[in-house]
Amino acid sequence: MDKILIHGGRKLHGTVRISGSKNSALPILAATLLTKEPCTISNVPDLSDIHYMLQILSHLGGQVERASGTVRVSAESIRSEAPYDIVRKMRASVCVLGPLLGRQKEAVVSLPGGCVIGDRPIDLHLKGFEALGAVSRIEHGNVKIFASQLRGANVNLRGKNGPTVLGTDNVMMAAVLAEGTTVIDSAAAEPEVVDLANFLNKMGAKITGAGTRRIVIEGVKELHGADHSVIPDRIETGTYLVAGAMMGGEVEIQRADPEHLGSVIEAVRGSGYSVETTRDTIRVRGNGSPKPLTLTTEPYPGFPTDMQAQMCALLCKTKGISVISETIFPQRYMHVSELKRMGADISLDGHTAVIKGVDILSGAPVMASDLRASAALVLAGLQADGITEVNRVYHIDRGYESIDDKLNQLGAQLDRVKV
Ligand code: EPZ
Numbered sequence: 018m019d020k021i022l023i024h025g026g027r028k029l030h031g032t033v034r035i036s037g038s039k040n041s042a043l044p045i046l047a048a049t050l051l052t053k054e055p056c057t058i059s060n061v062p063d064l065s066d067i068h069y070m071l072q073i074l075s076h077l078g079g080q081v082e083r084a085s086g087t088v089r090v091s092a093e094s095i096r097s098e099a100p101y102d103i104v105r106k107m108r109a110s111v112c113v114l115g116p117l118l119g120r121q122k123e124a125v126v127s128l129p130g131g132c133v134i135g136d137r138p139i140d141l142h143l144k145g146f147e148a149l150g151a152v153s154r155i156e157h158g159n160v161k162i163f164a165s166q167l168r169g170a171n172v173n174l175r176g177k178n179g180p181t182v183l184g185t186d187n188v189m190m191a192a193v194l195a196e197g198t199t200v201i202d203s204a205a206a207e208p209e210v211v212d213l214a215n216f217l218n219k220m221g222a223k224i225t226g227a228g229t230r231r232i233v234i235e236g237v238k239e240l241h242g243a244d245h246s247v248i249p250d251r252i253e254t255g256t257y258l259v260a261g262a263m264m265g266g267e268v269e270i271q272r273a274d275p276e277h278l279g280s281v282i283e284a285v286r287g288s289g290y291s292v293e294t295t296r297d298t299i300r301v302r303g304n305g306s307p308k309p310l311t312l313t314t315e316p317y318p319g320f321p322t323d324m325q326a327q328m329c330a331l332l333c334k335t336k337g338i339s340v341i342s343e344t345i346f347p348q349r350y351m352h353v354s355e356l357k358r359m360g361a362d363i364s365l366d367g368h369t370a371v372i373k374g375v376d377i378l379s380g381a382p383v384m385a386s387d388l389r390a391s392a393a394l395v396l397a398g399l400q401a402d403g404i405t406e407v408n409r410v411y412h413i414d415r416g417y418e419s420i421d422d423k424l425n426q427l428g429a430q431l432d433r434v435k436v
Contacts, residue, residue, distance in 0.1 A: 019410040021421055023398030024430040025380055028303070030266040031427045035254050035273045036062040036418040037086065037247035041209040043109045044186040045216050045247060046070045049090040050077065050116040051190065052220055054242030059087045061247060062418045065411065069107040073099050077113070095120070101127040101158065107415075108132060111139055112183050114162065115190030118151055123163040128155060133387050135346035141174050141181045145188030148172040149195050169197030169236055178345050179316040180205040185232070186213050193222040195236040204232045207317040208277045212248045219243035249297075251277040252323045253417060256392050258282070258301055259327045260424065262290040263334070264399050265303030268427060275299050280320040284312060284328065288335065309337035309374065314345050326352045326393035329370060333361040334400055336374040343368045352390035355383040359397055359405065380405040385412040395420065399429055408436075 037060035047070065049056040061067060063086070071081050071088065078095040081088065097117050104110040104127040117124035129137065139160070143153045148171070151164035169192065174184050185205040190213075192199035204210070206228050214227030220243045223235035254273040261268030262285050275282060275294035282299070286292050288310050291302040310332060314322040322345035332339040333356055343349050347368035357363060358381050362373040380403030385391030391413040398405030407413075410433070413420055421431040 018436050019433050020436055021395065021407045021410050022432040022434060023380070023395060023405040023407065025398055025401035025403060025405060027264065027399070027429050028266045029261055029264040029268050029427040029429060032269045032271055033257050033423050033427055034271045035249045035257070038062070038209060038212070038250040039064055039066055039416050040182070040252070041212040042067060042247045043070050044112045044183065044190070044209070044213045045245060046074060046088065046090065047112045047116050048190055048213060048217060048220070050074065050079065050092045050095055050113060051120050051193065052240040052242055053093045055089055055091040056220070056242050057087060057089045057244040059244070059246045061086050061088050062250065064415060064418060066107050066109065066415045069103060069110065072103050073110055073113060076100065076103060097121045097123045098125040099127065105130060108137060109183065111142065112186055112190075114142065114146070114160065115187035118146055118162050118164065119167065119191040119194040122165070122167065125159050125161050128158055128160050133351055135348040139184070141176050141184040142187045145172045145174060145184060145201070146191055149188075149191055149199065167191060167195035169195050169199040169234070171200045171202065173202040174205075175203030180230070182207050182210060185210050189214065189217070189224065189232060189234060192234040192236060193217055193224070193240065197236055199234040199236070201232040201234070202230065204230055205316060206230060208248055208251060208274070216243065216245040219245060248277070249274050252321065252389070254278055254299065255281045255321070255324045256327050256396070256417070257423070258285055258292070258299060259331045260396055260399060260427070261301035262288070262303060263331050263396065264429070265301055267300065267302045270299040270301070271297065273297055273299050279318060281324050284310060284320060288331070307335045309335050309339040311340045313342040316345070322346055322349060323389050325349060326389045327396055329353065329356065329363065329372060330393040330396040332372045332374065333363070333378060333397060334374055334376070339372040339374070341370045341372065343370075351386035352393040355390070355394055356397055358383055359401055361397070377402055379403055382406040382408065385409040388412055388416040392417065399424070
């Protein structure tokens with residue numbers, strides 16, 4: 018198990034290249050199960066979560082070949098059961114349910130367990146599958162779904178905290194091979210949902226409306242193989258945007274898609290940082306006197322919950338009172354107690370964090386608890402006096418490709434130490 022030592026206080030300068038999107042690559046890799054023919058997916062990031070998905074595809078019978086950022090999957094004959102041992106490592110494994118149900122008309126997948134960021138049921142996924150005519154039940158820790166036939170239907174995927182991203186993906190993947198037309202209302206509109214729909218359409222699916230709250234899927238008999246390049250990771254992009262703002266000099270983020278980050282760029286500009294964009298780059302400069310912010314996380318295109326912790330880190334040393342409300346995962350504040358160990362002044366009131374800017378953060382040993390919380394601790398370490406020791410780095414390796422190398426390339430000093 019690694020830890021990362023961060024020597025704080027170094028200005029960042031230079032360029033950083035963004036990797037492919039984790040949250041797009043995962044459902045796209047799962048979707049390769051929908052055809053017997055080979056699919057080639059490129060710009061796939063080198064992350065532990067991707068490794069878990071490839072293990073699941075192999076276990077289900079897929080022939081998986083990987084060469085640097087390209088993965089080739091041939092799922093000629095597959096089985097329908099994904100075991101606890103692999104699924105427990107990654108919640109997103111749940112997105113093999115839709116492809117298995119769509120192709121095999123049955124699926125048995127271990128029910129994802131608890132998650133530190135909050136309550137994460139899959140009731141909306143099951144509601145969608147049942148609308149298509151499937152029967153589901155929870156048994157011995159597994160979700161079992163089966164259908165003699167899938168028929169297109171209208172389904173509304175709005176939950177208590179808004180639309181569901183993987184739920185929309187799963188129902189879309191089950192519906193592409195259903196008889197007739199499916200209409201998903203209150204669909205998630207994240208860029209990753211659009212990227213998946215684009216890949217499915219390349220395989221011969223008939224999907225329209227992805228990126229809006231209403232997606233229409235006209236079922237087809239079968240799908241064929243296809244090649245696809247995954248979109249840039251907008252949350253990794255947002256994380257380097259925050260790093261460049263808080264510790265810039267000047268940082269240029271390359272191979273990004275600024276279109277996917279409108280709300281984050283707006284917030285960083287709102288705090289007084291200079292942010293310039295081109296089609297695939299973002300250039301950010303530091304600012305000696307940033308302004309406090311009031312932010313609320315929302316479904317896309319609103320401010321992403323996956324950037325909430327990083328913004329907390331940015332606002333810790335921003336003079337004045339900032340307020341962040343988390344509406345997607347109301348308890349998603351595991352990073353707060355660790356930031357307070359570094360001298361931050363943050364008080365929590367229900368799902369709202371009130372951040373009072375301080376002059377100094379001091380380096381300390383801190384504990385990562387989940388992917389984005391650990392990114393926030395690394396960002397806090399960049400601006401702290403002395404050395405910050407981030408433990409349980411495996412959390413960060415789930416979603417950030419070589420974060421230590423990329424930040425060191427910008428002039429930071431991060432040392433990865435084996436424990
Ligand atoms: C995706 O998770 C992302 N994961 C998450 O990113 C991200 O935080 C989340 O979307 C929201 O943007 C991947 O894409 C792999 P949801 P997902 O279903 O799809 C409730 C990261 O850091 N809900 O959109 O699992 C749920 O409890 C990860 O990369 C139900 O009530 O999230 C939550 O409050 C963390 N019933 C809200 O909806 C359901 O059946 C949104 O969750 C499903 C969800």
